[in-house]
Amino acid sequence: MKKKLVQQVSASFKEKFGAEPGHIFLSPGRINIIGEHVDYNDGFVLPAAINKYVCFAVSENGTSNVNLYAKDLDQSYSFNLNDALQPGDTMWANFFLGVAHLIKERGLTLSGVDVVFSSTIPMGAGLSSSAAVECGFAFALNNIYSLGLSKEEIALIGQKSEHTFVGVNCGIMDQFASVFGKKNKVIKLDCNNLDHEYHSADFKEYSLLLLDSKVKHTLLESGYNDRRNEVEQGLAKLKAQYPEINTFRDLSEAQVEACKDLLGDVVYRRCLFVVREIQRVLDAVSALEKEDFKKLGELMFATHNGLSKNYEVSCEELDFLADAVRNDENVLGARMMGGGFGGCTINLVKKDAVNGIIERVAAAYKEKFNIKLEAYKIKISKGTSVYKNEHAGI
Structure with a gap:
């Protein structure tokens, strides 16, 4: 190639x-x-x-x-x-x-x-x-x-x-x-x-597979700016509450939970996602070091859930692609990747099952959305x- x-x-x-x-x-x-x-x-x-x-x-x-x-x-x-x-x-x-x-x-x-x-x-x-x-x-x-x-x-x-x-x-x-x-x-x-x-x-017997939703919703630009404003508001309120903290990196999940009413539902969920995601990256590094790919996959699914429910930057097509492999024994993890509202999911898949998964998900995706799914087998x-x-x- x-x-x-x-x-x-x-x-x-x-x-x-x-x-x-x-x-x-x-x-x-x-x-x-x-x-x-x-x-x-x-x-x-x-x-x-x-x-x-x-x-x-x-x-x-x-x-x-x-x-x-x-x-x-x-x-x-x-x-x-x-x-x-x-x-x-x-x-x-x-x-x-x-x-x-x-x-x-x-x-x-x-x-x-x-x-x-x-x-x-x-x-x-x-x-x-x-x-x-x-x-x-x-x-x-x-x-x-x-x-x-x-x-x-x-x-x-x-x-x-x-x-x-x-x-x-x-x-x-x-x-x-x-x-x-x-x-x-x-x-x-x-x-x-x-x-x-x-x-x-x-990744040993696993490989990375990208499934391209082939959609880009117009929400990307406005949604991105809205999220930035929401987390900035949230951090300002959290800093007022906890003067010792400078960034989201200094916050614990429990501290965000304690300020749920102060932040209001939407800003609370945005901040909760950020604090959890920062921790997930550290946990993912640890999982890679131990070659614990099952754990890495669980973290990827958790990130998708957070992006979909708390940060709300997913879309129906990306949620469908993540859900389509969620209970597949050959898939350890999947999540939407990037700014959101379209683009790809990244999947950690057993090498010998890749083609079968592409075939199965592509058929289901076509039936549901009448869109031809693109799949990219990638190496680092x-x-x-x-x-x-x-x-x-x-």
């Missing part, structure tokens, strides 16, 4: 620019094992890079022009690095413009490049194709022009590009996972200070990197 993508992008580059590309880079999408909606609530997250990629074929062109070709869209876009770079109407090009602008802003010298890119990361499935594009382009420029940017700086440039040129106020998790990913490792990331540690994620892979393939001579 990876090799095929590289070959297709290389061939497309030769067709567009009349020569073999000088460099090939791969930038992965990401999953999050557990730790949802806690990146902006002082919690920890547990993401990993996956074997779905944006592939970039790149050559220096000796000018100040950046010439881009989006193979999947069959669209071209060019800009001059000497110009004042601004976001434009071509949405996908803004990722590249933002990265180039932010690198220039650091006083680093860039020259023009020709770029062809293509992706195997499903769009709209919540696997962070945007972070892969930003970080892949920043990584490519850093590599080609020896800019001396650290991995952390590349992730932060990707995030800021999305904030300022794309207009999405994302957390750092997506970019961090795309750049810092390691094969068969999850990253326990502290979103406050970017402290991180790797933990083994070799390394982060953004230079592609080397001696056999292909690339």
Whole structure:
């Protein structure tokens, strides 16, 4: 799959620019094992890079022009690095413009490049194709022009590009996972200070399966902002009650329970979810260390229940997908993944049962919603990197 993508992008580059590309880079999408909606609530997250990629074929062109070709869209876009770079109407090009602008802003010298890119990361499935594009382009420029940017700086440039040129106020998790990913490792990331540690994620006879609901409800943007406001209100009230606490990380479940009437039903349930989810990430790390995959699965189901009932960011389709595998002996855990109101569920499934589960759930999903379910079998892979393939001579 990876090799095929590289070959297709290389061939497309030769067709567009009349020569073999000088460099090939791969930038992965990401999953999050557990730790949802806690990146902006002082919690920890547990993401990993996956074997779905944006592939970039790149050559220096000796000018100040950046010439881009989006193979999947069959669209071209060019800009001059000497110009004042601004976001434009071509949405996908803004990722590249933002990265180039932010690198220039650091006083680093860039020259023009020709770029062809293509992706195997499903769009709209919540696997962070945007972070892969930003970080892949920043990584490519850093590599080609020896800019001396650290991995952390590349992730932060990707995030800021999305904030300022794309207009999405994302957390750092997506970019961090795309750049810092390691094969068969999850990253326990502290979103406050970017402290991180790797933990083994070799699931033995189990594997990760994503079931894509193929829906995106319009509630995502408004629902996200509402939740942020609700938890901020809740934390302010809890701080007034418990002056010794600074963040949700300092709170116990019992303290939140004791303030149920003070908080009011909705804010109470939002805060309860956050405190429980922060603890679940710590418990999940412990379960991974002990290779207690049954426990990990239980935590995933518990997260889904919390996201559905207390944080209320699920939807009928995601609840259906989680419930469809809940009592299957071959499935240890499942939960909705990402912002909510659509996207994927992530499932921990016995390897030899994967195809049967896809078949069964897809049929039930089609019957219920008349939507064709997409399934992605994924592996945990390394982060953004230079592609080397001696056999292909690339």
